[in-house]
Amino acid sequence: MAQIFHRSANSLARMSILGGVFILVTVGAVLAELQRSPYVTRQHEARVQNPPFSHKHHVGGMGLDCRYCHTSVENSNFAGIPPTKTCMNCHAQIWSTQEMLAPVRESYRTGKPLVWERVHDLPDFVYFDHSIHVSKGVGCQSCHGQVNEMPFMYMEHSLQMEWCLSCHRQPEKYLRPQTVQVDVKEDENHKIVDEGRTEEGNIFSMKYEPPSVQNPVYVKLAGQPTQKFTDQLELGRILRDQYHVRNVADITSCSTCHR
Numbered sequence: 414m415a416q417i418f419h420r421s422a423n424s425l426a427r428m429s430i431l432g433g434v435f436i437l438v439t440v441g442a443v444l445a446e447l448q449r450s451p452y453v454t455r456q457h458e459a460r461v462q463n464p465p466f467s468h469k470h471h472v473g474g475m476g477l478d479c480r481y482c483h484t485s486v487e488n489s490n491f492a493g494i495p496p497t498k499t500c501m502n503c504h505a506q507i508w509s510t511q512e513m514l515a516p517v518r519e520s521y522r523t524g525k526p527l528v529w530e531r532v533h534d535l536p537d538f539v540y541f542d543h544s545i546h547v548s549k550g551v552g553c554q555s556c557h558g559q560v561n562e563m564p565f566m567y568m569e570h571s572l573q574m575e576w577c578l579s580c581h582r583q584p585e586k587y588l589r590p591q592t593v594q595v596d597v598k599e600d601e602n603h604k605i606v607d608e609g610r611t612e613e614g615n616i617f618s619m620k621y622e623p624p625s626v627q628n629p630v631y632v633k634l635a636g637q638p639t640q641k642f643t644d645q646l647e648l649g650r651i652l653r654d655q656y657h658v659r660n661v662a663d664i665t666s667c668s669t670c671h672r
């Protein structure tokens with residue numbers, strides 16, 4: 414039978430298949446990259462809300478504890494967004510005629526809740542729970558950043574799978590003690606002579622700093638004398654055992670977050 418295609422057509426066809434694959438791979442890589450870009454994830458994008466509520470003022474300035482407003486963060490998967498009544502505890506008196514606060518008064522009068530645009534929003538196929546992170550020593554700051562300096566809320570981290578996994582693979586890098594000892598006194602041989610007093614709330618604090626040589630952290634573990642730590646990994650490993658953090662294989666298995 415006569416040859417219909419010239420022999421060179423073979424290599425041409427091969428080349429165009431290769432070319433096609435190459436283009437597909439490239440487009441795929443670009444899309445994957447785009448999907449992770451801050452432009453798509455809206456990481457770092459400050460959200461101006463109405464009313465223009467500021468964590469910088471209410472947390473940084475006034476020193477309010479997260480739990481004053483996010484009341485269910487310790488015992489539920491959901492942190493909770495405060496009802497208007499919580500705002501009115503203060504704003505019935507403070508700035509009670511300010512135009513900026515008109516939506517708060519309106520909401521209180523009509524009983525219609527304020528509408529806040531969600532800043533963090535995982536897809537529905539991901540399971541997340543605040544309470545377990547809080548009870549096992551992960552600070553709000555580790556995930557939400559320096560909230561006390563945010564006039565408007567933004568996402569500090571992308572909340573993508575790789576970010577979750579980077580901590581689940583090595584939680585000891587981030588774990589905080591639930592309580593620390595302050596005003597501890599040492600003698601000239603660095604022996605602790607006064608165990609100081611216990612301070613709570615590190616998980617919610619925006620000022621806690623992990624231990625380092627410049628910033629030793631004193632911790633009194635159950636049934637033990639106060640110990641001095643100058644290295645996060647050393648403290649983190651001890652806390653991992655204290656909190657009975659499950660092993661890495663368990664908490665990185667797909668069914669932990671996709672159930």
Ligand code: HEC
Pocket residue numbers: 462466468471472477478479480481482483494495529530531532533534553554557560561565566617618619
């Ligand atoms: C006086 C009340 C109040 C206090 C105290 C407070 N918040 Fe909030 N928080 C709000 C309100 C109202 C919103 C919704 C408006 C917004 O997103 O800015 C919010 C939103 C947030 C969000 C984003 C929610 C979303 O949509 O994804 C995070 C994260 C958050 N707060 C963390 C904290 C942390 C951490 C602390 C403690 C350091 C804290 N907040 C203290 C009232 C408060």
Ligand code: HEC
Pocket residue numbers: 464465466467470471474475477482495497499500501502503504507508513514517
């Ligand atoms: C513990 C008291 C207290 C609570 C609770 C409180 N506020 Fe405020 N708020 C203040 C004070 C005080 C100011 C004035 C801040 C300043 O000028 O530094 C203020 C200021 C504001 C402002 C003006 C912008 C700014 O941040 O300076 C808005 C808007 C506001 N609050 C909204 C809210 C909302 C919404 C809630 C409830 C989620 C709330 N506040 C809960 C005390 C409170």
Ligand code: HEC
Pocket residue numbers: 479480483486490491492493494533534535536541543546547551552553554555556557572616617
């Ligand atoms: C391990 C990371 C992590 C820690 C620790 C953490 N959060 Fe969150 N937070 C998230 C994620 C992820 C979301 C989005 C959840 C979703 O979309 O279902 C979120 C959402 C929120 C929201 C919006 C309401 C909600 O529950 O979806 C608030 C408010 C909030 N966090 C406050 C806090 C406070 C206060 C703390 C500290 C007590 C804290 N978070 C600790 C990761 C964390």
Ligand code: HEC
Pocket residue numbers: 539540541542545546549551555556572573576577578580581584587657658659664669670
């Ligand atoms: C900074 C560290 C850190 C980050 C970031 C983090 N986690 Fe965790 N997560 C932990 C620790 C610690 C535990 C406790 C493990 C255990 O149960 O002992 C945990 C446990 C969990 C559990 C088990 C809850 C249960 O009830 O079994 C889920 C689900 C989970 N994380 C989801 C997520 C998701 C989704 C993200 C990202 C959006 C995330 N985590 C980000 C540290 C982290």
Ligand code: HEC
Pocket residue numbers: 535536539572573574577578581664665666667668669670671
């Ligand atoms: C610590 C929590 C966690 C674990 C463990 C986890 N994932 Fe995810 N996964 C997530 C989060 C969070 C997202 C959503 C990311 C986003 O919004 O882009 C996600 C998204 C996905 C997606 C959607 C595509 C994408 O990348 O956005 C797939 C597919 C997926 N995960 C598969 C898996 C498989 C397979 C495993 C086990 C090897 C696994 N995941 C383990 C948290 C987790």
